[in-house]
Amino acid sequence: MAASGAKYGIMTSHFYWVGAMPAMVFVGLFMMPFYYGSRARSVPEYLKLRFDEKTRALNAITFAIMTIFSSGISMYALAKLFELVLGWSFHGSIVLSALIVLTYIFLGGLTSAIYNEVLQFFLIVLGFLPLVLLGLKDVGGWSGLTAKLATVATNAGFEPGAWSHSWKYMDSPSHNPMGMEWFGLVMGLGFALSFGYWCTDFLVVQRAMAAGSMTAARRTPLYAAIPKMLMPALVILPGMLAIGLHASRGGFLPIGTDGQPNYNLAIPMMLGHYLPSGLLGLGLTALMASFMSGMAGNVTAFNSVWTYDIYQTHIRPGQTDAHYLRVGHAATVFGILASVLAAYSATRFNNILDMLQLVFSFVNGPLFATFLLGMFWRRTTSHGAFYGLLTGTITAALHYGLTLPRGSVPGIKGGFLGAVLHVYPSEMALNFWTALFAWTGCFVATLLISLFTKRTKTDDELRGLVHSLTPRIQEGHMPWYKRPVTLAIGILVASTILNLIFW
Amino acid sequence: MGIDVRFPIGGMFSIIGAILAVYGFVSNPAMYEKSLGINVNLWWGLVLLLFGAGMLVFAYRAYRRTEPRR
Numbered sequence: 001m002a003a004s005g006a007k008y009g010i011m012t013s014h015f016y017w018v019g020a021m022p023a024m025v026f027v028g029l030f031m032m033p034f035y036y037g038s039r040a041r042s043v044p045e046y047l048k049l050r051f052d053e054k055t056r057a058l059n060a061i062t063f064a065i066m067t068i069f070s071s072g073i074s075m076y077a078l079a080k081l082f083e084l085v086l087g088w089s090f091h092g093s094i095v096l097s098a099l100i101v102l103t104y105i106f107l108g109g110l111t112s113a114i115y116n117e118v119l120q121f122f123l124i125v126l127g128f129l130p131l132v133l134l135g136l137k138d139v140g141g142w143s144g145l146t147a148k149l150a151t152v153a154t155n156a157g158f159e160p161g162a163w164s165h166s167w168k169y170m171d172s173p174s175h176n177p178m179g180m181e182w183f184g185l186v187m188g189l190g191f192a193l194s195f196g197y198w199c200t201d202f203l204v205v206q207r208a209m210a211a212g213s214m215t216a217a218r219r220t221p222l223y224a225a226i227p228k229m230l231m232p233a234l235v236i237l238p239g240m241l242a243i244g245l246h247a248s249r250g251g252f253l254p255i256g257t258d259g260q261p262n263y264n265l266a267i268p269m270m271l272g273h274y275l276p277s278g279l280l281g282l283g284l285t286a287l288m289a290s291f292m293s294g295m296a297g298n299v300t301a302f303n304s305v306w307t308y309d310i311y312q313t314h315i316r317p318g319q320t321d322a323h324y325l326r327v328g329h330a331a332t333v334f335g336i337l338a339s340v341l342a343a344y345s346a347t348r349f350n351n352i353l354d355m356l357q358l359v360f361s362f363v364n365g366p367l368f369a370t371f372l373l374g375m376f377w378r379r380t381t382s383h384g385a386f387y388g389l390l391t392g393t394i395t396a397a398l399h400y401g402l403t404l405p406r407g408s409v410p411g412i413k414g415g416f417l418g419a420v421l422h423v424y425p426s427e428m429a430l431n432f433w434t435a436l437f438a439w440t441g442c443f444v445a446t447l448l449i450s451l452f453t454k455r456t457k458t459d460d461e462l463r464g465l466v467h468s469l470t471p472r473i474q475e476g477h478m479p480w481y482k483r484p485v486t487l488a489i490g491i492l493v494a495s496t497i498l499n500l501i502f503w
Numbered sequence: 504m505g506i507d508v509r510f511p512i513g514g515m516f517s518i519i520g521a522i523l524a525v526y527g528f529v530s531n532p533a534m535y536e537k538s539l540g541i542n543v544n545l546w547w548g549l550v551l552l553l554f555g556a557g558m559l560v561f562a563y564r565a566y567r568r569t570e571p572r573r
Binding site: 115118119122126130134137138274275276277278279282 | 508511512515516519523526527530534535539541543544547550551554
């Protein structure tokens with residue numbers, strides 16, 4: 001996130017204020033009743049209850065690939081940190097971070113994972129806060145930062161405010177560093193990517209299922225949205241400070257092989273610059289905690305999807321629990337090894353968030369269309385869902401294969417299908433449009449195929465899984481300030497205000 | 504669910520805060536040049552200590568309230 005703050009400026013905050021917050025409100029209000037009510041343990045399992053086994057298998061496979069990439073990206077970041085701080089080689093650092101996460105997963109279960117996450121949250125807040133305060137004091141507050149970012153923007157050929165205004169320069173892709181216009185951003189990031197991510201994210205959904213009641217389950221994503229409001233100050237601001245200092249003092253960030261600054265190192269460099277030994281340790285611990293929680297969460301998700309949704313269902317059903325436990329352990333080891341490979345492919349990106357969103361656009365973009373139709377339209381058929389999901393993923397691959405971000409060679413960054421039909425101004429713009437194309441492809445295909453195929457499930461079987469067949473939740477007995485709806489409205493108002501302040 | 508999550512949080516931050524504050528108190532002032540001349544170890548250590556102690560107090564009070572019913 002800090003890397004994007006440096007590369008794209010304050011527009012990165014859209015990931016929170018346009019992306020995460022509205023999406024989490026939507027999950028809490030509209031989707032949680034189906035998850036919690038259907039007693040599904042995972043997203044693929046919901047798909048099985050709503051559609052059929054083949055849709056579940058397809059989703060489980062793409063999901064497993066996604067978790068591997070996500071954990072590989074965290075592993076890359078952790079290894080880079082070890083390399084920088086301890087002076088080890090990148091290969092040695094990768095091995096070390098793999099071993100740490102392996103131990104960490106084998107020792108803990110879901111409860112300890114939740115405890116850890118709470119601890120890590122406070123560690124990150126309290127570890128980064130002094131850094132942000134010192135950095136802001138050094139550049140002369142917000143106005144000093146805007147002045148420095150104006151230099152960054154004019155050097156890159158934009159209007160002076162392009163790094164410090166989140167909406168103002170979004171009238172055309174050529175006016176802002178992310179290379180997006182408002183339509184692509186709101187639909188690609190806000191709608192397809194973020195809703196897809198938060199509505200179907202294993203970690204989010206599983207946490208909520210552990211809740212004690214329907215109301216508690218619906219409040220979980222709503223409460224989680226509140227800290228998301230303030231995260232930009234902790235994780236994006238340091239990146240913006242780093243690029244401001246890079247421009248005004250020269251050579252603050254190391255230059256990568258492609259001639260661009262390595263944005264991924266924004267936070268480590270800031271930590272080393274401002275914090276004396278003592279507090280530096282706390283800052284580094286906070287950083288490591290954030291990478292490790294990302295990695296551990298994804299490897300755990302990989303492990304359970306592989307064991308329950310693929311192995312137990314399709315490969316060896318009907319074995320003993322001990323057998324599946326062993327398979328789960330083996331899956332953890334395999335997942336970490338595969339993450340190592342993904343970590344090496346992350347070295348090709350100067351901003352790891354670009355790569356992460358690319359993976360999400362393949363998996364979450366189309367999946368959200370399937371969910372939307374499945375949850376709100378009872379006529380959606382199993383064949384429609386399966387082939388729609390497949391079409392969506394293929395659309396994403398085609399779009400990715402036929403377009404390129406500016407200044408890249410065809411290959412891992414896209415354009416591998418020979419012809420390059422369109423060149424996007426940035427990697428992130430390419431990701432947003434990939435997600436939007438994938439969503440549309442899946443939506444249209446699911447709709448058409450559902451209309452031409454017979455329904456596979458009766459209304460009775462779909463009770464509790466589809467909106468119109470689920471009894472309304474009664475909340476009239478609760479005082480108004482305790483209802484999830486009140487909380488949701490408060491969050492949306494707050495996010496609108498934040499958008500207006502940093503317009 | 505086992506223990507109140509505020510106990511480990513409070514304990515951890517109290518200890519870290521105390522270590523940082525003591526270190527900030529005894530360390531050479533010259534090393535704070537990079538942090539704009541502010542003894543951040545001392546001050547942030549005190550902030551963390553306060554935060555941790557506050558967590559422990561709240562956790563203990565909640566524990567006292569539920570204890571008789573168990």
